[in-house]
Amino acid sequence: MSWETVIGLEIHVQLSTKSKLFSGGSTxxxxxxxxxxxxIDMGLPGVLPVANKExxxxxxxxxxxxxxxxxxTSSFDRKNYFYPDLPKGYQITQMTQxxxxxxxxxxxxxxxxxxxxxxxxxxxxxxxxxxxxxxEGETGVDLNRAGTPLLEIVSEPEISSAKEAVAYFKAIRQLxxxxxxxxxxxxxxxMRCDVNVSxxxxxxxxxxxxxxxKNINSFKFIEKAINFEIDRQIRLIENGECVVQETRLYxxxxxxxxxxxxxxxxxxxxxxxxxxxxxxxxSDKELKEIKENLPELPEEKEIRYINEIGLDESEAKIISSSxxxxxxxxxxxxxxxxxxxxxxxxxxxxxxxxxxxNIDIDxxxxxxxxxxxxxxxxxxxxxxxxxxxxxxxxxxETASDVDEIIQSKGLVQIQDESILxxxxxxxxxxxxxxxxxxxxxxxxxxxxFVGQIMKETQGKANPKAVNEILxxxxx
Amino acid sequence: xxxxxxxxxxxLSRLKIDNDKEEKIINDLGNIIEFVxxxxxxxxxxxxxxxxxxxxxxxxxxxxxxxxxLKKELLEVAxxxxxDYFLVPRVVE
Numbered sequence: 001m002s003w004e005t006v007i008g009l010e011i012h013v014q015l016s017t018k019s020k021l022f023s024g025g026s027t028x029x030x031x032x033x034x035x036x037x038x039x040i041d042m043g044l045p046g047v048l049p050v051a052n053k054e055x056x057x058x059x060x061x062x063x064x065x066x067x068x069x070x071x072x073t074s075s076f077d078r079k080n081y082f083y084p085d086l087p088k089g090y091q092i093t094q095m096t097q098x099x100x101x102x103x104x105x106x107x108x109x110x111x112x113x114x115x116x117x118x119x120x121x122x123x124x125x126x127x128x129x130x131x132x133x134x135x136e137g138e139t140g141v142d143l144n145r146a147g148t149p150l151l152e153i154v155s156e157p158e159i160s161s162a163k164e165a166v167a168y169f170k171a172i173r174q175l176x177x178x179x180x181x182x183x184x185x186x187x188x189x190x191m192r193c194d195v196n197v198s199x200x201x202x203x204x205x206x207x208x209x210x211x212x213x214k215n216i217n218s219f220k221f222i223e224k225a226i227n228f229e230i231d232r233q234i235r236l237i238e239n240g241e242c243v244v245q246e247t248r249l250y251x252x253x254x255x256x257x258x259x260x261x262x263x264x265x266x267x268x269x270x271x272x273x274x275x276x277x278x279x280x281x282x283s284d285k286e287l288k289e290i291k292e293n294l295p296e297l298p299e300e301k302e303i304r305y306i307n308e309i310g311l312d313e314s315e316a317k318i319i320s321s322s323x324x325x326x327x328x329x330x331x332x333x334x335x336x337x338x339x340x341x342x343x344x345x346x347x348x349x350x351x352x353x354x355x356x357x358n359i360d361i362d363x364x365x366x367x368x369x370x371x372x373x374x375x376x377x378x379x380x381x382x383x384x385x386x387x388x389x390x391x392x393x394x395x396x397e398t399a400s401d402v403d404e405i406i407q408s409k410g411l412v413q414i415q416d417e418s419i420l421x422x423x424x425x426x427x428x429x430x431x432x433x434x435x436x437x438x439x440x441x442x443x444x445x446x447x448x449f450v451g452q453i454m455k456e457t458q459g460k461a462n463p464k465a466v467n468e469i470l471x472x473x474x475x
Numbered sequence: 476x477x478x479x480x481x482x483x484x485x486x487l488s489r490l491k492i493d494n495d496k497e498e499k500i501i502n503d504l505g506n507i508i509e510f511v512x513x514x515x516x517x518x519x520x521x522x523x524x525x526x527x528x529x530x531x532x533x534x535x536x537x538x539x540x541x542x543x544x545l546k547k548e549l550l551e552v553a554x555x556x557x558x559d560y561f562l563v564p565r566v567v568e
Contacts, residue, residue, distance in 0.1 A: 017538045018540055019536070023542060026540045026542065032546075034546045034561070035546045036544075037546070038542035051536065052537075053537065053538070054537070055538075073532075084561070096526070130566065132565065135560075137564070138555075138565055139562070140560030140561070141562070277527075277533060278527050278529060281532045
């Protein structure tokens with residue numbers, strides 16, 4: 001009898017608002033500790049939280065893009081627990097009336113596609129940060145993050161493998177970045193996820209007991225943590241033991257999950273409606289406006305690239321897969337008539353460099369602006385494609401300015417035909433044997449002359465001009 | 476209401492109950508629950524739960540940063556802090 005895996009994901013997406021969910025505190029990342037803390041974030045007596053409408057608008061964009069129901073009346077509840085980085089002793093969240101319910105998203109795994117249903121997406125505030133390892137016997141608390149708006153996206157337990165879980169997470173990340181509601185920065189914790197894993201026999205109707213894996217923030221660790229957990233649960237059951245419903249922490253260094261039982265003991269959050277906050281109403285007019293201003297999504301981009309710009313399907317897919325890549329494509333295309341050339345660079349040389357370094361385009365040194373200039377210099381003939389390649393490589397390493405590299409290294413293409421003709425004559429004069437062999441019918445030697453001229457000019461000669469000049473001279 | 480429930484609630488709310496008052500508190504809480512339970516006699520199946528007794532909807536904020544840097548003042552009023560962080564007894568093993 002084989003085992004079936006059942007996975008559900010809860011993804012916390014940090015919404016890219018300027019201010020917090022209930023206060024005018026800044027959400028800026030990386031600020032000096034405790035400098036972005038408002039009295040409301042502190043939970044001081046007598047303060048009153050007021051909801052940030054922009055957080056609702058961003059949540060609604062997600063709802064619309066996943067074909068979900070938008071609850072135009074939504075309300076807040078308190079989730080009660082004690083932890084030092086939660087100053088009020090409760091988290092304000094949406095338990096009974098979440099802003100978004102019942103959506104779905106398509107994922108692609110290897111050779112198949114699958115639709116994953118989204119149970120709900122609700123707004124809630126983030127907690128602060130605890131720093132455990134800096135002080136002897138004490139924990140430091142930084143409340144800058146306290147109150148930052150999160151959208152918690154809860155999937156149905158319809159994911160059946162670690163690979164599907166990663167594909168789902170990637171699909172959500174792609175969507176929220178295209179919607180411009182989250183920067184998708186995993187390293188800065190803008191997206192974090194909790195994974196519920198259980199196993200069951202293929203013909204069992206009931207789900208098995210699940211374990212919850214907490215706070216995983218990279219694609220690689222999602223896959224590893226789930227695979228470890230599946231193996232652990234199968235081993236337990238095959239040895240006649242039981243899976244305990246509990247929260248487990250993934251340790252990426254040891255590649256294992258560990259029980260966090262101490263936290264589980266008193267897992268009773270005593271939710272109740274937050275008396276400080278009235279229900280928030282979204283009007284039909286607001287909803288209509290958000291709908292009309294929804295940004296173009298990856299699938300729509302892909303279709304437009306194929307139908308209107310004439311890209312190949314595979315090119316269109318790669319370019320529309322990431323927002324940064326799509327932005328680069330669109331910005332650079334505006335600087336040339338040859339959008340297919342832009343696509344060729346993105347899918348060819350740039351993708352190859354990305355694969356080599358195993359990074360995302362957002363993590364590379366190449367900015368959209370610099371890439372645009374590179375394309376501009378190729379199409380206006382300043383540099384040849386071959387030179388452009390070496391310029392790109394240099395930008396990749398050093399993030400220097402394209403024009404600066406071209407200037408400082410003297411890479412400007414030689415177009416001047418009289419200069420090229422002089423060089424060609426010199427090459428012909430110094431290689432009499434090859435000239436007579438060529439004239440006797442050894443056509444392949446043409447490439448030899450081109451190569452010699454390129455060598456003389458350090459690759460800067462315009463290849464088209466060289467071909468024409470050589471043809472003339474060797475007749 | 477039994478001893479186990481009261482122990483759990485007191486742990487969750489971080490309120491310590493003195494041993495000699497425990498029995499009285501169990502008894503009092505039992506009475507309170509019994510009193511409030513009368514509400515269950517009303518049939519509410521057709522009624523939408525009330526989230527707030529004020530029959531109004533929320534005013535909301537525009538997404539603007541208005542807070543000042545209160546680091547010094549806030550850390551000063553904390554029971555324990557250094558120049559950068561609030562300090563609490565170590566919470567992990």
